Amino acid sequence: MQDVYIIVPAYNESGVIYGVLSDLLKNFPNVVCVNDGSKDTTAQEVRKTKATLVTHPINLGQGAALQTGIEYALLDPKAKYFVTFDSDGQHRIEDVKKMLQEIRKDKHDILLGSRFLGEAKNITKVRKALLKAAVVFTRTTSGLKVTDAHNGLRVFNRLVAEGLNITMPDMAHGSEIIERIAEKKFRYKELPVTIQYTDYSQAKGQSALNAINVGFDIILNRIVKK
Amino acid sequence: MILIQLVLIVAIVALMIRFLSSRGSNQTQAWKKLLLMLFTALAIIFVVWPESLNTIAHFVGVGRGADLLLYSLIVAFVFQSFNTYLKGKEEQRRFAKVASKVAILEARLNNK
Numbered sequence: 493m494q495d496v497y498i499i500v501p502a503y504n505e506s507g508v509i510y511g512v513l514s515d516l517l518k519n520f521p522n523v524v525c526v527n528d529g530s531k532d533t534t535a536q537e538v539r540k541t542k543a544t545l546v547t548h549p550i551n552l553g554q555g556a557a558l559q560t561g562i563e564y565a566l567l568d569p570k571a572k573y574f575v576t577f578d579s580d581g582q583h584r585i586e587d588v589k590k591m592l593q594e595i596r597k598d599k600h601d602i603l604l605g606s607r608f609l610g611e612a613k614n615i616t617k618v619r620k621a622l623l624k625a626a627v628v629f630t631r632t633t634s635g636l637k638v639t640d641a642h643n644g645l646r647v648f649n650r651l652v653a654e655g656l657n658i659t660m661p662d663m664a665h666g667s668e669i670i671e672r673i674a675e676k677k678f679r680y681k682e683l684p685v686t687i688q689y690t691d692y693s694q695a696k697g698q699s700a701l702n703a704i705n706v707g708f709d710i711i712l713n714r715i716v717k718k
Numbered sequence: 719m720i721l722i723q724l725v726l727i728v729a730i731v732a733l734m735i736r737f738l739s740s741r742g743s744n745q746t747q748a749w750k751k752l753l754l755m756l757f758t759a760l761a762i763i764f765v766v767w768p769e770s771l772n773t774i775a776h777f778v779g780v781g782r783g784a785d786l787l788l789y790s791l792i793v794a795f796v797f798q799s800f801n802t803y804l805k806g807k808e809e810q811r812r813f814a815k816v817a818s819k820v821a822i823l824e825a826r827l828n829n830k
Contacts, residue, residue, distance in 0.1 A: 673829045
C-alpha cells in the first residue's frame with residue numbers, strides 16, 4: 493500500500509477528522525489531509541495523527557483542496573494510485589480496498605464511487621432529488637453515462653492525477669472531473685459504494701440553493717472556454 | 719459653446735489620454751485603444767452637435783437621442799459587468815494556484 497495516497501480535503505471538521513484519519517492510517521500508510529483554511533481546530537486534530545497535513549492559508553474550496561492534495565502526492569515518485577476520500581466519515585474503507593483491487597488490474601484509469609449503484613443509507617428525499625438532478629446535468633454536459641456525479645470517493649492512477657487539473661475551486665469540481673474524463677478519454681468505471689449519511693454529514697452537506705451556483709458556473713465555464 | 723459642452727469635451731479628452739498612455743501591448747489592448755478613439759471622436763461630435771444623435775436615434779427607430787444613449791449604456795454596462803465577473807473568477811483561480819503552491823511548500827518544509 494506504499495504506492496497508494498489517500499487525499500482527504502477538510503474544512504472545519506475538528507469533530508470527526510481525527511477518527512476518520514486514524515481509521516484510514518490503520519489501513520494505508522500515506523494519508524494527506526488538506527486543511528482548507530479551517531477556522532476551527534482541524535489542524536491540531538490532524539497533527540495528533542500520522543497523516544501529512546497540508547494547510548491552505550485561506551479557504552479556497554473543496555476542488556482546490558483536492559488539487560493541492562493531488563499535487564502534493566504527485567511529488568512522491570512512488571505514488572501510483574490516488575484516492576479522494578471525504579473527511580466527514582461518510583465513506584467506508586472496505587469500499588476503498590475494493591476499488592484499489594479493481595484499479596490494480598489496470599483496466600481503468602479512474603474508478604468513481606456511486607451511491608446509486610450501491611447504497612445510500614439515511615439519505616433524505618431532497619438530497620436524493622438534488623443529486624439525481626446533478627447527475628442529469630453532468631450527463632448532459634459531459635456526455636458520460638454516470639449515475640452519481642458528486643461522490644467524493646474516487647480512485648485513480650498517475651495518468652489521471654497528472655491530467656485532472658481541477659480548476660473549479662468550489663463544489664463544481666464534481667462535474668468538472670467527469671468532464672475531464674470525457675475530454676481526455678480516461679478509461680473509467682463506476683463502482684457501487686455505500687454512503688453512510690449521519691446527522692453530522694447531513695448538516696455539513698451542500699444546500700440545495702448552492703446547486704444553482706454550481707450549475708451556473710459550469711455552464712459559464714463551457715461558454716467561455718479560452 | 720455652452721459650459722456643459724466644454725466640461726464634457728475636457729473630460730472625454732482627459733479620459734482618452736489617460737487610457738492611451740496606459741501600458742500593455744497585446745492585440746486586445748490595441749483593439750481597446752482603437753475603440754476608445756472611436757468613442758472619443760463620436761462623443762465629441764455628439765457634444766458639439768447634439769442634434770446629430772437625435773438624427774441617428776430617429777434613423778434606428780428610437781424617439782430621442784437621449785434614449786438611444788441610455789439603451790447603449792445599459793448594453794455596455796451589462797457587458798462590462800459580465801466581463802468583470804469573469805475576470806473575478808479568473809483571478810480567483812490564479813489566486814487559488816498560488817495559495818495551493820504555498821501550502822505544498824510549507825508542508826514540505828515541515829515534513830523534512
